[in-house]
Amino acid sequence: MRHINRRAGALVAGTVAALALAACSTGEGGTPGGTGTSGGAAGGSVDCADYKQYGDLSGKTITVYAGIVAPEDTPYITSFKPFEECTGAKVDYQADKQFEQQILVRAQAGNTPDIAIVPQPGLLAQLVATGTVVAAPDGVAKNVDEFWDPSWKELGSIDGTFYAAPSGASVKSLVWYSPKQFEDNGYEVPTTLDELKTLTEKIASDGNNKPWCAGIASGEATGWPLTDWMEDFVLRVGGGDVYDQWVKHEIAFNSEVPTEALDMVGEYLKDPANVNGGFGDVSTIATTAFQDGGLPILQNQCSLHRQASFYAANFPEGTNIAEDGDVFAFYLPAKDASTKPVLGAGEFVTAFSDRPEVQALLEFWSTDTWANLKAKASADETNGGWISANKGLDTANLVNPIDKLSAEILLDPASEFRFDGSDQMPAAVGNGAFWREATAWITGQSTTETLDKIEAAWP
Amino acid sequence: MTTTPPPPQVVGPAGAGARTGSGDVAATLRATKKRLTSPWATFAAVVLAVLWTIPTFGLLVTSFRPAADINATGWWTVLTSPNFTLENYQTVMAVDSSQSLLPFIINSVVITIPSVVLPIFLATLAAYSFAWMQFRGRDALFVAVFALQVVPIQVTLIPLLSLYADIGVAGTFWAVWISHTMFGLPLAVFLLHNFMREIPGELIEAARVDGAGHVTVFFRLMLPLLKPALAAFGIYQFLWVWNDLLVALTFAGSSNQVAPMTVALFNLTGTRGSQWFLLSAGAFVSIIVPALVFLSLQRYFVRGLLAGSVKG
Numbered sequence: 001m002r003h004i005n006r007r008a009g010a011l012v013a014g015t016v017a018a019l020a021l022a023a024c025s026t027g028e029g030g031t032p033g034g035t036g037t038s039g040g041a042a043g044g045s046v047d048c049a050d051y052k053q054y055g056d057l058s059g060k061t062i063t064v065y066a067g068i069v070a071p072e073d074t075p076y077i078t079s080f081k082p083f084e085e086c087t088g089a090k091v092d093y094q095a096d097k098q099f100e101q102q103i104l105v106r107a108q109a110g111n112t113p114d115i116a117i118v119p120q121p122g123l124l125a126q127l128v129a130t131g132t133v134v135a136a137p138d139g140v141a142k143n144v145d146e147f148w149d150p151s152w153k154e155l156g157s158i159d160g161t162f163y164a165a166p167s168g169a170s171v172k173s174l175v176w177y178s179p180k181q182f183e184d185n186g187y188e189v190p191t192t193l194d195e196l197k198t199l200t201e202k203i204a205s206d207g208n209n210k211p212w213c214a215g216i217a218s219g220e221a222t223g224w225p226l227t228d229w230m231e232d233f234v235l236r237v238g239g240g241d242v243y244d245q246w247v248k249h250e251i252a253f254n255s256e257v258p259t260e261a262l263d264m265v266g267e268y269l270k271d272p273a274n275v276n277g278g279f280g281d282v283s284t285i286a287t288t289a290f291q292d293g294g295l296p297i298l299q300n301q302c303s304l305h306r307q308a309s310f311y312a313a314n315f316p317e318g319t320n321i322a323e324d325g326d327v328f329a330f331y332l333p334a335k336d337a338s339t340k341p342v343l344g345a346g347e348f349v350t351a352f353s354d355r356p357e358v359q360a361l362l363e364f365w366s367t368d369t370w371a372n373l374k375a376k377a378s379a380d381e382t383n384g385g386w387i388s389a390n391k392g393l394d395t396a397n398l399v400n401p402i403d404k405l406s407a408e409i410l411l412d413p414a415s416e417f418r419f420d421g422s423d424q425m426p427a428a429v430g431n432g433a434f435w436r437e438a439t440a441w442i443t444g445q446s447t448t449e450t451l452d453k454i455e456a457a458w459p
Numbered sequence: 460m461t462t463t464p465p466p467p468q469v470v471g472p473a474g475a476g477a478r479t480g481s482g483d484v485a486a487t488l489r490a491t492k493k494r495l496t497s498p499w500a501t502f503a504a505v506v507l508a509v510l511w512t513i514p515t516f517g518l519l520v521t522s523f524r525p526a527a528d529i530n531a532t533g534w535w536t537v538l539t540s541p542n543f544t545l546e547n548y549q550t551v552m553a554v555d556s557s558q559s560l561l562p563f564i565i566n567s568v569v570i571t572i573p574s575v576v577l578p579i580f581l582a583t584l585a586a587y588s589f590a591w592m593q594f595r596g597r598d599a600l601f602v603a604v605f606a607l608q609v610v611p612i613q614v615t616l617i618p619l620l621s622l623y624a625d626i627g628v629a630g631t632f633w634a635v636w637i638s639h640t641m642f643g644l645p646l647a648v649f650l651l652h653n654f655m656r657e658i659p660g661e662l663i664e665a666a667r668v669d670g671a672g673h674v675t676v677f678f679r680l681m682l683p684l685l686k687p688a689l690a691a692f693g694i695y696q697f698l699w700v701w702n703d704l705l706v707a708l709t710f711a712g713s714s715n716q717v718a719p720m721t722v723a724l725f726n727l728t729g730t731r732g733s734q735w736f737l738l739s740a741g742a743f744v745s746i747i748v749p750a751l752v753f754l755s756l757q758r759y760f761v762r763g764l765l766a767g768s769v770k771g
Contacts, residue, residue, distance in 0.1 A: 069726035070557040071734070096713035097726050105709060109620035111629040218732070291732050295530060313733040316527045
């Protein structure tokens, strides 16, 4: 007995040691290799003259904390390489998916990183309230004035002080479809909301498949895809001004325009004739993971799926995402062709330290140089999936068609861009009641009751 | 009930039950076995075991399926159309993959070993003094230590982190080691104290008479007897630390140098969850070490579960 036991102990020790060794060799072997390839991709032809203004930052380390994890984090790390090479500073990029909770904990405890990539203006406001955020330096403000639409600068400002420069962006007003299926059945990409309605009815009456598919399950954030639906329709029914008032709670959550908007969403998503292609009846919307929501398009079990540009990453490897490919997206049309409201989201870069190296990185981050470096790195390493509203972004650096389409929509002067409303509302609504009640709505709760309850939850 | 003080081996790994003569034991064992062995009970146990294992089995099957299949159909469809791949394991084990879990296994080991050894070391000393040393306020202090178990660790997160930030250990292994030690101590002290109390006082008195001081009693008498209790608490603490996400994420953060496997596993699905098909493979990679530790020490675990409980 004793003998056997000792052997078992030795086995455990041996395995642990073997794993440890393997891990060790990974750490040592992996890092230099990574530097080598990245250097080739981004740093091969670095002209350090452009980086002179940042000075010599040798030996300094800047920690960046974000919620963007592997594999999407590698282009970020690569995009800082020229900065690191020319200034001598080191950028320590850390990320985990618990970012939105952890950054608040760390700010409250005074254990802040140097820079954080904040995905929501609402969260930025919470961080500013902790008193740990440092206002953006003048150099950053100058770059943002030059390269971004003023509305973006406003999103990064709290009470008139500019804190955070915008970085990445995504377009949410998109409807995914199969170009091949459209061609086979003679469907046209709609250009007005009425045409979208007619198309939906046509697909339903053809009877090959249900027109729409959707999924809103997303762990504790279940329901968020529906908030995007509703925001898109508030924007289309009421226009940008009413949308702003609704987001800021200057008009009630259950007032006329939002009610009409949610009812319009209901005409698509709560009508058993229209959903839920590939999954079942209306109630399956609530139980389908948002990641899976649009996949039935590939099997021709569904024709339309409204989801943001980042949904591209959810299609299986090898799917041809292009205007003439397996799947693509069109702009969710406005009421008529005279307006072009665009719902989107983005990330903001904010600093918790005014050390010179931190400020230098912030300034570099807000330039068109960085935006293009990042776009190139994303194109090389993750097949795109990243765009920015930086006007200096060269669309030639975007490889995949959906990024090109998104950047076109985003940078089109006719577009009326609005940031995701639930990300700006107070946390009790934006990360709570709105998600919860939207989920209850799709499983049968009436529009009036839903909106009344959200209105009541507003702090 | 006890007429004669049981010899010391009784509590040791040699096994309980030698209290009465060996012939009686055999008879009792036979009777007990007969009483416990009913075909229906066996059947029920097998059904339960199968039911409980199905999800894990499904996870195992899923981890060998291609991403497209995982997204499209359930694991049971392999029965009709088997299609397996090692790709998921290659991704999570690959040396050059950004999603590799391997670099994080070493972090987990580095975090776990001191986080298990430290509380055991401190708790054994504390338990000994609570059990066998006389000093003022002993009982009050013991109740206070035990009462600390009631404090949920969530309320300590922000104050502790700000303390760590002040002394400059936030984001290092030290913060995690210290935290796990603190969180593990109350239960460890309580468990080991109760176990030590059951060791007959005559034994210690005899040692005293022979001239042994506290140090000798502790190392020569207590530690050998405590082995099952130490092993049980060791496994318990090991599994808790190995599987912990909250403490490590809060105090060590997510940098590659300190983040344990749980953080890597949590991040494995990708920023927007598009890589979730990797999770099943990642889960099995992370199970290997605790499963080995548990299987090799489970003998102690079952015995140690009774440690500290009241025995007639």
